[in-house]
Amino acid sequence: MVKTRKIHTLEEAFEFVQQAGVCTLFSNKVAGLPALWDHVDLPADGGGRTKWGARVEAIWAWKNELPETYPEDVFYGKISGGLAVLMSMDHLRDVHHPKAHRPVAGCSKLAQQVYEIIRLDPAETAEVRAIAIDRHHCTKSQFDTALKQLQITLNIARDPATGPGRDRWLTFREVYPEGMA
Numbered sequence: 001m002v003k004t005r006k007i008h009t010l011e012e013a014f015e016f017v018q019q020a021g022v023c024t025l026f027s028n029k030v031a032g033l034p035a036l037w038d039h040v041d042l043p044a045d046g047g048g049r050t051k052w053g054a055r056v057e058a059i060w061a062w063k064n065e066l067p068e069t070y071p072e073d074v075f076y077g078k079i080s081g082g083l084a085v086l087m088s089m090d091h092l093r094d095v096h097h098p099k100a101h102r103p104v105a106g107c108s109k110l111a112q113q114v115y116e117i118i119r120l121d122p123a124e125t126a127e128v129r130a131i132a133i134d135r136h137h138c139t140k141s142q143f144d145t146a147l148k149q150l151q152i153t154l155n156i157a158r159d160p161a162t163g164p165g166r167d168r169w170l171t172f173r174e175v176y177p178e179g180m181a
Contacts, residue, residue: 006041010069013040013062017074021091025059025084036062036086062086067160076158078151101172102153110138111146111155115171118156122170 007013013036017023020034028035042054066074066086075092079085079100087096104115113136117128125147132143147169150156157175162168 007036007039008041010062010065013058014066014070014074017066017086018088020088022079022085022087022096025063025086026056027083030079030081030083033085064158064162067158068163071160076160077154078148080152082148082152097154100152100154102155104150104153104155107149107153107155108146110136110142111149114143114146115150115155118150118169119171122159122168122174124162125167125169128169 007016016036016039022033024030024033024035024037026035026037028038036059037055040055040059042058063076063084063086067076073089075087075089077085077087077092079096104112107115110132114128114132117123117131117135123131128147129140129143132138132146133140138146147156154172156169157172159168159170159175
């Protein structure tokens with residue numbers, strides 16, 4: 001059980017993820033998983049630089065900043081159902097990876113094709129999407145579903161060194177060559 005706490009900073013968010021093991025960003029719809037949203041004590045309306053408010057802005061930034069700042073300690077990914085999560089590396093290695101990883105051969109044909117695009121030439125989402133749509137004649141929605149499946153099955157991961165606001169995809173093994181199991 002995660003202690004009730006109010007989070008204001010990246011460092012406090014890091015401590016929360018380490019304590020929780022895994023948390024969703026915004027949704028508390030997964031039984032047993034805390035939502036970072038419920039613990040961040042920043043204005044939900046206003047207080048930020050955009051119409052979204054300081055709380056959304058902070059959480060959206062932290063999803064990238066935590067793995068960039070603490071690459072050996074924090075993982076950002078998707079779980080079954082497509083929800084975005086942050087998790088400690090211990091949780092990823094000991095609990096999540098053994099349950100969630102599936103070989104790419106068990107993914108949809110389009111997911112396998114998208115995986116090959118990423119494996120051969122890691123790139124940001126827009127570039128991978130353009131190649132997939134051109135090469136495999138899929139829709140944006142079909143591509144998004146395939147990309148999500150690859151994230152959920154731990155075949156691809158966001159490059160934590162990409163920088164804020166950018167999603168560059170690599171194979172999971174390229175990001176975590178030491179393996180998980």
